[in-house]
Amino acid sequence: MKPVFGVVADDLTGGLETAAMLIAAGIDCAFVTDPDLVANVGDVPAIVVAQKTRVIPADDAVARIEKAAQALLARGARQLFFKYCATFDSTDRGNIGPVADMLMQLTGADYTAFCPASPSLHRTVYNGHLFLGTELISDSPKRNDPLTPMTDPDLVRVLQRQTSTRVGLLAHPLICAGLAHLERAIASATGQGIRYFITDAIYERDLDVLAALTSDWKLMTGNATIVQHYPAIWRAQGLIPATGNRVGLPAVDGGGVVLAGSCAERTLEQLADFEKCRPVLRMNLLAVDDVESAVGSALDWARPRLEAGPVAISTSESPEVVKLVQERHGRKGAAELAETILGRLALSLRDAGVRRFVVAGGETSGAIVDHLDIRSLRVGPYGGPGIGTAATDGADPIALCLKSGKLGPVDLFMTTLKSMQNPENAN
Structure with missing residues (x-):
């Protein structure tokens, strides 16, 4: 079986969360931290490779994520997903942009989107600005993060400072207008040279729309929350069985x-x-x-x-x-x-x-x-x-x-x- 979904995560907590979400949805999912193990993973529809790259220099992060992505593509992964934090943790020298640049080239994708929102956790994006609850992220405790202080809430600006690829916005009115409007807007924007799209998302239903929009893309990026919205689409497309085997964890004492x-x-x-x-x-x-x-x-x-x-x-x-x-x-x-x-x-x-x-x-x-x-x-x-x-x-x-x-x-x-x-x- 070729994996339907290959995830490269920039830290272990996020990778574990992503795998757990897929497993809860009945998707058999392997989890490894060593890309060399991907070749030996059994026949499963999803594989997560978690790396410790969130705050390391961009060149190092690109090299490590590239190795993981190549391993997933060698297994025939239909789509790659680059997982990062819901708070878009990064700095002007951060590696989200450089990693995305590499993954675009590796997959041959013409464009991709960035969806960090997690509405259930009150992490939302509106007009391209990231909110924690009712506060802009720059007014929240994240402004004092010891490693990745978030002082600019405008994610279009944040990402654009990390990449030479032009960054645009899929604003909330477009999300509400539905797939046809989104696809036309993307076609128009890519005609103007825009290849990256920050996505507004306020409600879970917004993630439904974005999952439907991106389910067949070669590359998608975001927080784990949107991943929960893909399995129903895969089942409807006949890409995975109607039900999966769910094997529980062992009881551990000590x-x-x-x-x-x-x-x-x-x-x-x-x-x-x-x-x-x-x-x-x-x-x-x-x-x-x-x-x-x-x-x-x-x-x-x-x-x-x-x-x-x-x-x-x-x-x-x-x-x-x-x-x-x-x-x-x-x-x-x-x-x-x-x-x-x-x-x-x-x-x-x-x-x-x-x-x-x-x-x-x-x-x-x-x-x-x-x-x-x-x-x-x-x-x-x-x-x-x-x-x-x-x-x-x-x-x-x-x-x-x-x-x-x-x-x-x-x-x-x-x-x-x-x-x-x-x-x-x-x-």
């Missing part, structure tokens, strides 16, 4: 740990809720002299407490403290310090018997999966923002929840760790 590297407000709230019933170690990166001693101290703290139940270890900090850490180590150095500490901790905790991990933060998730040398996962069905879970194969599986720092209910940490012990009751 120790449970939360590792939090995200500095998002929601992660800080989730840590506070977890601490009502279980201990939390908040590591002070300003006091870290070397990684080895920091990891050793955290392990000494965690081991006796794990006997009574799950614990959380966090490098998450307020924007004020993050600024101080960045002044000492630099923006990139501060991020790498936190990721290295948590990655090394994950490896040591696994060796100490921990088998259930909830990881908060896309970059943190990538670092931890790398340290654990996990290259493929069996993904469970989507249960809501930040609730997708997965497990390794084998006789001694490790259960993982890789969540975006911005997403998930306040009580996610404890409820997810418990659900890993009995996944059938969780879904």
Whole structure:
């Protein structure tokens, strides 16, 4: 079977979420982090290749995503989808534009669209401007993001600064007018040299229209939410069976740990809720002299407490403290310090018997999966923002929840760790 859908995701949390959405829709979907494994994936209609590229230099991101995309195309993927965050996380030197440029050339696409909207999460685009709830993204907490501060809400401008390809807008009145009007507008715009289209989307029905518009395109880009709208189209076109095989995740016992590297407000709230019933170690990166001693101290703290139940270890900090850490180590150095500490901790905790991990933060998730040398996962069905879970194969599986720092209910940490012990009751 040639895959109907091949996804390249710019971080592991987003890739996991995308796979979980497809699985919840009855689509058999493979999930790997190593493009070399794509050739060995069984006959499935969808494959997700998740890479840790969201905040790395554009040239490096292009090279890594290109390898993943080539692997998917070699398997005969009918359509490629480039998945990025609903908040269009990027900077003027960001890599969304350069990656899209490469994917356009690789697929031979004449044009593509950019649909970051997630109406159910109140991430909407109107007149090309990105909103979080009622706030422009530039007025939201995302303006203080330690790695990708979003200070310009106009996504046409944001993307145009990253690419020489002309960027246009599919405005909401066009979305409401339907497919025929959209297709004429695209034909007119491409005649004027526009090849990239930011898409307005306020309601889920807007995503229905955009999915119908783009389902046969060689290349589409966006947040995971629009992916949920494709399976019904594929079934109607006879591209996939009417129903798919849904294999559940194994029950996993052993120790449970939360590792939090995200500095998002929601992660800080989730840590506070977890601490009502279980201990939390908040590591002070300003006091870290070397990684080895920091990891050793955290392990000494965690081991006796794990006997009574799950614990959380966090490098998450307020924007004020993050600024101080960045002044000492630099923006990139501060991020790498936190990721290295948590990655090394994950490896040591696994060796100490921990088998259930909830990881908060896309970059943190990538670092931890790398340290654990996990290259493929069996993904469970989507249960809501930040609730997708997965497990390794084998006789001694490790259960993982890789969540975006911005997403998930306040009580996610404890409820997810418990659900890993009995996944059938969780879904």
